[in-house]
Amino acid sequence: MRIGxxxxxxxxxxxxxxxxxxxxxxxxxxxxNGYRIYDEAELRVVHEIRTLLAVGFGLDDIRPFxxxxxxxxxxxxxxxxxxxxxxxxxxEVDDYLDRLGAVRxxxxxxxxxxxxxxxxxxxRTRPRAD
Amino acid sequence: MRIGxxxxxxxxxxxxxxxxxxxxxxxxxxxxNGYRIYDEAELRVVHEIRTLLAVGFGLDDIRPFxxxxxxxxxxxxxxxxxxxxxxxxxxEVDDYLDRLGAVRxxxxxxxxxxxxxxxxxxxRTRPRAD
DNA sequence: CTAAACCTTGCCGCCGACGTCAAGGCAACA
DNA sequence: TGTTGCCTTGACGTCGGCGGCAAGGTTTAG
Numbered sequence: 001m002r003i004g005x006x007x008x009x010x011x012x013x014x015x016x017x018x019x020x021x022x023x024x025x026x027x028x029x030x031x032x033n034g035y036r037i038y039d040e041a042e043l044r045v046v047h048e049i050r051t052l053l054a055v056g057f058g059l060d061d062i063r064p065f066x067x068x069x070x071x072x073x074x075x076x077x078x079x080x081x082x083x084x085x086x087x088x089x090x091x092e093v094d095d096y097l098d099r100l101g102a103v104r105x106x107x108x109x110x111x112x113x114x115x116x117x118x119x120x121x122x123x124r125t126r127p128r129a130d
Numbered sequence: 131m132r133i134g135x136x137x138x139x140x141x142x143x144x145x146x147x148x149x150x151x152x153x154x155x156x157x158x159x160x161x162x163n164g165y166r167i168y169d170e171a172e173l174r175v176v177h178e179i180r181t182l183l184a185v186g187f188g189l190d191d192i193r194p195f196x197x198x199x200x201x202x203x204x205x206x207x208x209x210x211x212x213x214x215x216x217x218x219x220x221x222e223v224d225d226y227l228d229r230l231g232a233v234r235x236x237x238x239x240x241x242x243x244x245x246x247x248x249x250x251x252x253x254r255t256r257p258r259a260d
Numbered sequence: 261c262t263a264a265a266c267c268t269t270g271c272c273g274c275c276g277a278c279g280t281c282a283a284g285g286c287a288a289c290a
Numbered sequence: 291t292g293t294t295g296c297c298t299t300g301a302c303g304t305c306g307g308c309g310g311c312a313a314g315g316t317t318t319a320g
Binding site for chain 2: 286
């Protein structure tokens with residue numbers, strides 16, 4: 001199949017597919033006139049890329065998964081390099097969750113304090129207004 | 131004080147301070163020779179900016195807080211616009227925490243599954259090796 | 261024959277918060 | 291007087307994952 005069909009079937013754009021190629025993630029054959037030709041396996045690869053991107057991976061992180069698929073595995077996850085990336089990413093996410101939780105608490109406290117301050121100011125300004 | 135001193139006292143760079151100025155967040159006077167002159171209040175402002183940036187705010191979000199400080203309040207949080215931003219940001223963080231939690235679960239499952247697959251493959255390949 | 265619908269490469273634009281020169285002016289000290 | 295160390299504006303570079311456009315070649319349908 002050509003680039004337009006793959007783009008449509010993968011739910012992305014031709015621009016994106018060419019970009020993945022420059023990043024070494026997808027490797028189409030070329031037909032006589034220079035058009036890119038993809039087989040079904042590449043559709044699988046593109047799906048893997050899209051899924052991992054949606055999870056928050058960068059293209060560099062995704063490379064091992066594509067290599068794993070291309071090595072003939074039914075899943076891109078099972079190779080050692082992929083597992084290593086999964087572990088690292090899980091740790092990163094855990095870190096980020098911690099920090100984001102701290103931020104949440106700070107925002108919450110800051111908001112509560114600001115509102116309390118405003119209440120107090122209102123009471124001082126017009127004590128019997130309410 | 132001039133820009134170098136403020137940068138050092140605020141723990142940032144002169145480039146950053148000039149950038150904040152282009153964004154309308156900091157407004158120094160100018161001395162006769164064109165040098166930027168900052169008073170102590172601006173140090174406070176820069177601290178506010180840095181703190182909120184560290185929490186994950188963008189400069190646009192920070193603008194109301196600076197205005198609030200500049201209006202004479204002891205905290206940048208207490209003005210209505212600031213409170214509105216705090217609410218919005220808290221909601222954004224909550225959303226993000228949810229999504230990140232989902233990502234965490236997916237990564238965890240994916241990792242568990244990959245490892246289980248590898249164990250299984252090992253057992254099939256060399257059943258009595260371990 | 262021609263128009264439409266593909267395809268190609270190449271290059272600039274985007275977002276945000278700056279970093280990093282470059283080329284020059286001003287100030288203070290030996 | 292020269293050197294060092296401030297300061298000024300201006301402009302381009304960074305990172306990632308593309309979007310969008312230009313200028314052309316190819317193929318297919320009418």
